Amino acid sequence: MEVDRLYTPADVADTDYNEDLGFPGEFPYTRGVYPTGYRGRTWTMRQFAGFGTAEETNERFHYLIDNGQTGLSTAFDMPSLMGLDSDHRMSLGEVGKEGVAVDTLRDMEILFDGIDLAAVSTSFTINPSAPVIYAMYLALADQQGVPREDIRGTLQNDMLKEFIAQKEWVVPPTPSLDLVTDVVEYCVAETPNFHPISVSGYHIREAGSTAVQELAFTLADGFAYVEDAIDRGLDVDAFAPQLSFFFNSHNAIFEEVAKFRAARRIYATLMDDWYGAEADAATQLKFHTQTAGQSLTAQQPKNNIARVTLQALAAVLGGSQSIHTNSFDEALALPSEEAVRVALRTQQIIAEESGAADIVDPLGGSFAVESLTNEIEAEAMAYLTEIKELGDGSVRDGVLAGIADGYFHREIQESAYEYQSRVDDGEETVVGVNEHEMDADTSPDTLHVDAEATRDRQLGRLSDVKAERDDDAVEATLAELRAGIRADENTIPYIVAAVKAYATMGEIMAVFKDEFGGYQETAAAA
Template sequence: MFDEEDLDAIRSAKSEWEADEVEPVVDRFGERKETFTTDTGGHEVDRLYTPDDVRDLDYEDNLGFPGEEPYTRGVYSTGYRGRLWTMRQYAGMGTPEETNERFHYLLDQGQTGLSMAFDLPTQMGYASDAAMAAGEVGKSGVAIDTLADMETVFDGIPLDEVSTSMTINAPASVLLAMYIAVGDRQGIDREELRGTIQNDVLKEYIARNTYIYPPEPSMRIITDIFEFCADETPKFNTISISGYHIREAGSTAAQEIAFTLADGIEYVETALDAGLDVDEFAPQLSFFFASYNNILEEVAKFRAARRLWAKLMEERFDPENPKSKQLKFHTQTAGSTLTAQQIENNIVRVAYQALAAVLGGTQSLHTNGKDEALALPTEESVRTALRTQQILAHESGAADTVDPLAGSYYVEDLTDELEQEARDIIETIDGKGGMLDAVESQWVQRQIQDTAFDRQEEIEEGERVIVGVNEYQVDEEPEMDLEEVTEEDERRQKESLAAVKEDRDDEDVAATLEALRAAARSDDNLMPYIVDCVKAYATVGEVCDVLRDEFGEYHPGSAL
């Protein structure tokens, strides 16, 4: 891309600059640190970048144009000039009634998509009246026990006018079935339903731990969802392959790319082994990444991930549809960077993280509330988080041109480094038999644990500054209101569930559950049977218990 004579001249001029300008200043004043590195992974950051650092860059092969391979510069030709990213604030408040109220509030405030958080019992496939659910009902999100709860959540919200993301994994098939059933009740054509289910069970084994079934039946359920949605809900994204939780568990940026894309490869291979065509389901794959504080590293990460996924899909699966190679992703700002100390600082952190996501070309974005290190966000903090996105969209200018940091010598060099490091990790995973084997052997978990340990050690030793935590502390913190889920909320949810059980047709429930059991013992696609179960008002727990009986439960070994 650059003339060799010009590069020689730049090298010579840089050497003179270092000798004449830099060294006297460093000798006299020094620099803040002996070595500067990126936030994760230890990529050394040079004092200055020039065209010599990207001398091997080939514009067509490495960058290209937005909307064209290798998609480094984005999957849409006009970026945000035609349409802004979806502002999708994550929300789930204790009871379905409270969640419905919060959803209406967010839509009234200008949010353009819904994102649904579920409580821990729902995520683990238990109804609110289960012994395992005691004390956790509604605590980390909304409690969804039956279709009646889902109907309440979306009361007054036409599903053909919004897209909804659901952060649900092991019981994703059940919650998706409920969403489809609500759409059916509203008279909406299933082909018009839009949204995403996370449905990424591999990262549950790696980082998040809300799994139910062993890997093999879990992968069967995921493949059944792919097949069912390709026919029934073609606009619905059937999986959100999540690096977010991998990064939150402590991985580096390169590990986040590698482990996420390796999960994606495993899902594609499983679907192909089940007889699906790659172009039948791959366009509806979506991804989910974290955005951390080091703005330029995060931008490079997003760009590297897009380019590497396009290459991997081409190399391994040879799809005919270009959309099968496009990495489309949702971003959430980094929850693990939020501090309980001086929580107003979190507004600043979130704003920078949101900027990185937008400069990196995200398709949708959640910005965390300032108080989420302490509790579910209040209405005020949710509004501030949403306003952060709206100011970024309409006042910052960051959305006015596509891939604005392209051509930055530093960003292009770092994009190349992250892509290569991620590819090297994926090749190591291939040598271990693929991602499923690497997860079951606990190799992936150990890599993340080692990285997380090193990072915590840096914080405790003061090598990594966390403002307000190990530097710039204050003696007192102001009091503030926090969102609280009470025992009364749990009692009301259990009473609501009891009322549904009293009113439903028990014979119908039993018949649909037995049909599901028979399907689980056969090769039938499970989704139509699960839809029948939820329409009979079977609980999440009852459906998952049938599959627990047939598939068993996963019990991991030690990662040490």
């Protein structure tokens, strides 16, 4: 954003403290959703982890817990993300490469070996096949004897942003949205402490959007899910408290802080005005923040430690409930143990040494930050109004229409192009890339995953599971899932039964593709 050289009381003359800001823990939550901020509880520290087989990722989980991490965050490989088994022809070369491979409940059992699901909060970054991973986690909790109401965590499960930005899907947008709402409906009844969606602006920003677009499009997706759940007959005050959000944190500290503060205010106001939410928890926007992967450079990678520190500080100053800090080597490879430890220590130093956690909303009242918060709110509201008009009064229909006609893609593409042009022209400085370059090789030692050994081990386990399971039971559960889809019933109970029978990820997702068909994105004119 363009910022002024100096801000004065004149820039915030129209701001009413009680109406626009209020105290922390009070509507519209501009200053935070908790009255005591981090003095009551420090944010959850998560480090995204997943590579190779379930055994390797389980080892990394234990390493992070031993080093003080307070929540697990699971990365899956591309076949798992796309609902394919490791032995599928399209999985060749991708098994365990960018996350952990999970084909059946057996993999999930190994992944969480020695980890008490009642004692840890687990985040799953997965979308098209999110209902299957959720079902596996429920089945694992049942195995451990953990009451379902006691399991805690978050399922990303944000399909609308997939069609907008990340581009991973199995079935078309409308049935994808139905599946998301199935999880929401089931979560409300069975796992009240588990978040069924993490509405994700992170990937929208990584695709090249501005901070304002990230905020507006994320909230639009969130409101689309709210509308779909209401249409399903769910009470907004019952399900909305379980919704969570996921934002990016970039280098411009004051812009990012203002974005987080504007997000809370817009969400609270519109959940009240548009959807009639009455419970405080239904109007409180709670979110996870990840530092900006797009900002990381392969050149002079240890510079990324400074970038991540600033971005994490912005997330703290903006009141995030959960934070992931990227590792300095992620522009080169999956994080090494050293790099992930430095990333975790970065959060711990901010929490325990900087004093940033001691004051609630410490930048509140700043002429600059309040002015930027107002500006971001106004620009994001303009986008939300436009999206609602695309849907003739429905945000959900506006988002679906925007996906169909390329609206979101055009907006993001233009912003990405403008940013890259500024970098190429030297108007935007990226230290080590277009300024302060070095000829010397600055590459650190990186993590190496043995692709062939990983694939062989994974295919061996998958083959063993198929040989040991009851094939008749698998076929029966898949047939029941198909019948449930055709009867327009909630699919989650059927998926849970299938994973308990050790049906594979690919077998379950194939049923949905057979019933709903695939999806091919069409190019939209600029």
